[in-house]
Amino acid sequence: MAIDRGEARLDGNACAGLLAEIFGQDLTAARGACAGCGAVGQIGAQHLYGYPTGPGAVLRCGSCHGVLLVVVDAGTRYRLGAQGLTWLEIQKRG
Amino acid sequence: MARAAIQRRLTWRLAEVIEVVKETPRVSSLVLRAADWPGHLAGQHVDVRLTADDGYQAQRSYSIASAPEHGDQLVLTVERLEDGEVSPYLVDELRAGDRLELRGPIGGYFVWEADMTDPLLLVAGGSGVCPLMAMLRHRAATATAVPARLLYSARSLEDVIYRAELDTLALDGGLRVDLTLTRARPPGWTGFARRVDREMLAQAAWPLEQRPLAFVCGPTPFVESVAGSLVDLGHDATRIKTERFGPSGGSDGD
Numbered sequence: 001m002a003i004d005r006g007e008a009r010l011d012g013n014a015c016a017g018l019l020a021e022i023f024g025q026d027l028t029a030a031r032g033a034c035a036g037c038g039a040v041g042q043i044g045a046q047h048l049y050g051y052p053t054g055p056g057a058v059l060r061c062g063s064c065h066g067v068l069l070v071v072v073d074a075g076t077r078y079r080l081g082a083q084g085l086t087w088l089e090i091q092k093r094g
Numbered sequence: 095m096a097r098a099a100i101q102r103r104l105t106w107r108l109a110e111v112i113e114v115v116k117e118t119p120r121v122s123s124l125v126l127r128a129a130d131w132p133g134h135l136a137g138q139h140v141d142v143r144l145t146a147d148d149g150y151q152a153q154r155s156y157s158i159a160s161a162p163e164h165g166d167q168l169v170l171t172v173e174r175l176e177d178g179e180v181s182p183y184l185v186d187e188l189r190a191g192d193r194l195e196l197r198g199p200i201g202g203y204f205v206w207e208a209d210m211t212d213p214l215l216l217v218a219g220g221s222g223v224c225p226l227m228a229m230l231r232h233r234a235a236t237a238t239a240v241p242a243r244l245l246y247s248a249r250s251l252e253d254v255i256y257r258a259e260l261d262t263l264a265l266d267g268g269l270r271v272d273l274t275l276t277r278a279r280p281p282g283w284t285g286f287a288r289r290v291d292r293e294m295l296a297q298a299a300w301p302l303e304q305r306p307l308a309f310v311c312g313p314t315p316f317v318e319s320v321a322g323s324l325v326d327l328g329h330d331a332t333r334i335k336t337e338r339f340g341p342s343g344g345s346d347g348d
Contacts, residue, residue, distance in 0.1 A: 010339075028204075045203065
């Protein structure tokens with residue numbers, strides 16, 4: 001399976017542009033907590049699948065490989081699923 | 095300044111190609127000028143978007159190889175992937191005067207600034223050296239005393255990107271550059287001649303007690319192997335930042 005092949009994987013850093021487009025700021029330095037295993041880490045350090053060649057992006061936990069965040073490019077909108085994040089810490093813009 | 099570079103809203107902009115510099119048989123540097131470029135941090139990247147006549151678009155990320163101090167010029171170093179959709183165009187077709195659509199700078203994670211004073215450990219596989227070169231150029235431009243080491247894996251000496259500049263940078267004494275050549279060595283080569291492994295890292299990286307800050311960039315299998323070896327050696331995993339380039343297939347030190 002693709003997910004077991006190391007070469008299919010990138011870092012969250014590689015979808016920084018996509019996330020910045022959605023959130024309006026950089027998210028790769030932001031910390032989040034995995035709902036599956038509780039690991040806390042920066043988004044840029046997690047594992048990325050499916051981007052930029054697929055129809056979206058799947059971000060998985062670097063510790064337990066559970067899904068953290070799914071972004072689907074649905075043409076005129078993005079659909080964001082964040083079921084695997086207990087929390088996400090976003091920098092205030094000042 | 096740093097915050098501004100990170101938090102500015104992303105917009106697509108046109109950059110003009112000033113020069114295309116051939117670095118190795120498969121790698122070229124694109125010197126670009128982007129109007130109203132907000133500045134960047136060493137280690138950040140840009141997204142490049144190509145649009146075909148029929149409207150089809152392809153987008154890729156490329157690390158910025160130039161120092162933040164380089165002014166309004168931006169250097170992207172691109173390796174041509176044989177089955178690539180974007181890189182063959184950038185490396186083979188692009189000429190001075192052409193325009194390119196890009197957005198950035200992007201990324202706040204894989205970033206080094208000269209005021210981070212811990213010893214710097216850079217480990218590169220192939221064209222993974224590009225964002226690390228921005229860090230070394232930033233280090234030189236700010237004349238910081240932060241000691242740095244680069245361990246750079248390439249297939250052959252001809253595949254080593256920025257070779258002459260690295261030689262010059264290493265003259266300052268605060269930077270040590272170790273090359274390992276995985277496939278072909280020139281006669282009389284006395285440097286490393288194998289893939290990066292734990293033993294090599296033990297020799298080339300900083301001693302544990304120096305608490306280095308590590309940046310590892312290259313193809314995914316390379317990065318995972320190096321980061322794993324550093325952790326095995328006892329380095330703090332939270333002080334190892336990685337950037338995976340994806341499948342191996344270029345001039346990396348596979």
